[in-house]
Amino acid sequence: MFFVLLIVLAAAMFAGLNDKKGGGSDCDITGSISATGNFNKDTYQQAWAKYFTSGVLKDEADYTIKAANKAGVSPALFASIMGHESGWGKSSAVRNQNNPSGQMSGSTIISYPTIEAGIDATAATLHNLVVERQLSTVEKLGSVYCPVGAANDPTGMNASWVPSVKKTMLEFGADASATLTTTCNSGAGSVGNGSAIITEAKKYLGVPYVWGGKSPATGMDCSGFVGYVLMQVTHKSYPQYTVSLESKGTMLFNGGKPVMSELQPGDMIFYGDHGASHHIAFYAGDGQVIEEPEPNDVCHIRPYKDYEPDFAVRP
Incomplete structure (x- = not known):
């Protein structure tokens, strides 16, 4: 059984x-x-x-x-x-x-x-x-x-x-105390493993951009994509609106452009002023961004420097 x-x-x-x-x-x-x-x-x-x-x-x-x-x-x-x-x-x-x-x-x-x-x-x-x-x-x-x-x-x-x-x-190598947790040294952030976020995000490459869309089955917009990916990785509830996602993590940069070397895969990057951002994507690492870009396009990966964000949040 x-x-x-x-x-x-x-x-x-x-x-x-x-x-x-x-x-x-x-x-x-x-x-x-x-x-x-x-x-x-x-x-x-x-x-x-x-x-x-x-x-x-x-x-x-x-x-x-x-x-x-x-x-x-x-x-x-x-x-x-x-x-x-x-x-x-x-x-x-x-x-x-x-x-x-x-x-x-x-x-x-x-x-x-x-x-x-x-x-x-x-x-x-x-x-x-x-x-x-x-x-x-x-x-x-x-x-x-x-x-x-x-x-x-x-x-x-x-x-x-x-x-x-x-x-x-x-x-399988546990000692007799059968302790269930492990400890790992890792960086700051509340969701944690950024690579898991990017692995999940890459599953939706090619999904069409649809304004207001929140599911890969019907298409997603930029915030719908980010919120959906985070829910799959964490199974916690996340908003699927750009401004609402600004508060879902640790603010990394505000009042100045992010420095790419300080970003980690899985960080949410925002375009526009804090409190009025109009686009969101994930930093994918290696100088790349993964996003649902705009109407008549599909989820894709592009160079970070093509369109640099205004601030970032680590989920």
């Missing part, structure tokens, strides 16, 4: 695929990372090769470590949950819908465009539960993620989830 986490992918939920302190940098892992409880990468890799011997997740060990670090959760926890929920990479949901952790919207299994997108969504959910809601032990997490006696657990089989996850966490 694979346990399911019921989540509603709506504007009111989801707390980011990142440490809230993050600015986009990954943890540098050599043999272990600081985590209250230690994590050993060599042990993790050996366990991955043992359990994910075939199937969709076979080659995703390193990507999962990066996603876990960005979420601020233990890679050992991450691997253990994905293994249990996906039948070690062989379930129908992970094979057909790139869903490695049983995530659902209502009674429908959520589909993701790639397995990496499914891993990112898992990371975001675990960040919400472990970091945001502070369900910092397997027992606390299990009471929400896989509650005994839930509607999908008429026979009480979920009772085995906690001991099973803890056992495999140890095999």
